[in-house]
Amino acid sequence: MDNTVLILTNVSKLIALLPDEEAYFISLLQPKAIKRKDFLLQVGDVCHYETFVCKGCLRSYYIDDEGVEHNTLFAVEDWWTGDLYSLITHNPSRYFIEALEDTEVLQISKSNLELLYLNVPKFERFFRLLLQNAYVAQEQRIVQNLSSNAEERYKAFLQRYPQTGQRIAQKHIASYLGITPEFLSMLRRKTMER
Amino acid sequence: MDNTVLILTNVSKLIALLPDEEAYFISLLQPKAIKRKDFLLQVGDVCHYETFVCKGCLRSYYIDDEGVEHNTLFAVEDWWTGDLYSLITHNPSRYFIEALEDTEVLQISKSNLELLYLNVPKFERFFRLLLQNAYVAQEQRIVQNLSSNAEERYKAFLQRYPQTGQRIAQKHIASYLGITPEFLSMLRRKTMER
DNA sequence: CGTCTATTTGAATGTACTCAAAAGCGGTGG
DNA sequence: CCACCGCTTTTGAGTACATTCAAATAGACG
Numbered sequence: 001m002d003n004t005v006l007i008l009t010n011v012s013k014l015i016a017l018l019p020d021e022e023a024y025f026i027s028l029l030q031p032k033a034i035k036r037k038d039f040l041l042q043v044g045d046v047c048h049y050e051t052f053v054c055k056g057c058l059r060s061y062y063i064d065d066e067g068v069e070h071n072t073l074f075a076v077e078d079w080w081t082g083d084l085y086s087l088i089t090h091n092p093s094r095y096f097i098e099a100l101e102d103t104e105v106l107q108i109s110k111s112n113l114e115l116l117y118l119n120v121p122k123f124e125r126f127f128r129l130l131l132q133n134a135y136v137a138q139e140q141r142i143v144q145n146l147s148s149n150a151e152e153r154y155k156a157f158l159q160r161y162p163q164t165g166q167r168i169a170q171k172h173i174a175s176y177l178g179i180t181p182e183f184l185s186m187l188r189r190k191t192m193e194r
Numbered sequence: 195m196d197n198t199v200l201i202l203t204n205v206s207k208l209i210a211l212l213p214d215e216e217a218y219f220i221s222l223l224q225p226k227a228i229k230r231k232d233f234l235l236q237v238g239d240v241c242h243y244e245t246f247v248c249k250g251c252l253r254s255y256y257i258d259d260e261g262v263e264h265n266t267l268f269a270v271e272d273w274w275t276g277d278l279y280s281l282i283t284h285n286p287s288r289y290f291i292e293a294l295e296d297t298e299v300l301q302i303s304k305s306n307l308e309l310l311y312l313n314v315p316k317f318e319r320f321f322r323l324l325l326q327n328a329y330v331a332q333e334q335r336i337v338q339n340l341s342s343n344a345e346e347r348y349k350a351f352l353q354r355y356p357q358t359g360q361r362i363a364q365k366h367i368a369s370y371l372g373i374t375p376e377f378l379s380m381l382r383r384k385t386m387e388r
Numbered sequence: 389c390g391t392c393t394a395t396t397t398g399a400a401t402g403t404a405c406t407c408a409a410a411a412g413c414g415g416t417g418g
Numbered sequence: 419c420c421a422c423c424g425c426t427t428t429t430g431a432g433t434a435c436a437t438t439c440a441a442a443t444a445g446a447c448g
Contacts, residue, residue: 064341072337085330124318131325136279138332143266145339146372147258149403171426178340183404185428343435365394377436379396 003054007106010078015126028112034099041097047086049107053079056103057167062095071176076164080130150179151187197248201300204272209320222306228293235291241280243301247273250297251361254289265370270358274324344373345381
């Protein structure tokens, strides 16, 4: 399936586009391929793009004062990613975005985004909804971290990202959940036994 | 100080308004007073307003499956609050918003917000920035919960909300941090001793 | 002043981490 | 095709962080 079809399908879930609006939107996008273990964004870079994943898998993470990595987000097919804070403020990012698999993305630059807003205002609505959804998802995550222990959070993760759970190394899932890989391994054994 | 001055000062931090735009904005607001222990929003209500706090203090919380309360946000003077998800989707809220002190707010209804967007488009920018800031703050909170223990999170909380820490009961701060009030009490004693 | 709620204190327990080592697994080169 | 290398996962022992439960103390408010 063509990558432009993927992104148009994604957009059409939130707004309806006319054929020429679709064509214009597509004309503003840049495709990019990222090899496994390569970076889409590194700490200190300014993020210039909103990124849509057509194929593959990206992880966003940061490194804390003690040098430990913490995954904040996984983006597989049909997900948007990037560093919104850096994109908006032009401040350097505090995140890395790394490809866990060979990955294909479509990107729209900040300047093209402004053009798009100007010429197809309903995209304002689209990206506002995208942000609202991201906000609500984050809220959910905070809420869950407050009320669940590691085992419950892992189960919830698997339920929410069923197929994804198989593609991502356990140590990365552990990092996302805020636990050590050793402890996650033990939890898995315990749930197997039941 | 007049409450309308407070909200205009708040808005002017992100967008510049002409006098008649200010007047129009003010005309769309509804003042409301909430007594200590009363609710601005309850679980099951649909949230119809964006709310700006002029005076007092509100806490947002939800109750988990085991009946335990978890604070998600405190809003004091010069803060916006509400349940964005419920406001946007018209779904019933899963949160309570309770006054911890006698509180005065200014509210704008969803329909007046649409009017405002239509007549003073720069408010689209204002509320988008508000959402972006809230998103980034949440991101920060997730990141910190992943990389810090309870003691570090408490210190960070005090640094970030210096005066606020004095106004809010410890059990509420503990709930916000995701720890028990007993444990927070012990942490405080330990830090005092140093 | 009395009552109600919040905070403190302590002991016992559970949850999760650290460190070290072994086992498993995938890729690469001979 | 197999042997080896590097990385991930598993296992276990010892420890640290945080909770539960119960009771005492302190504070706030009518």
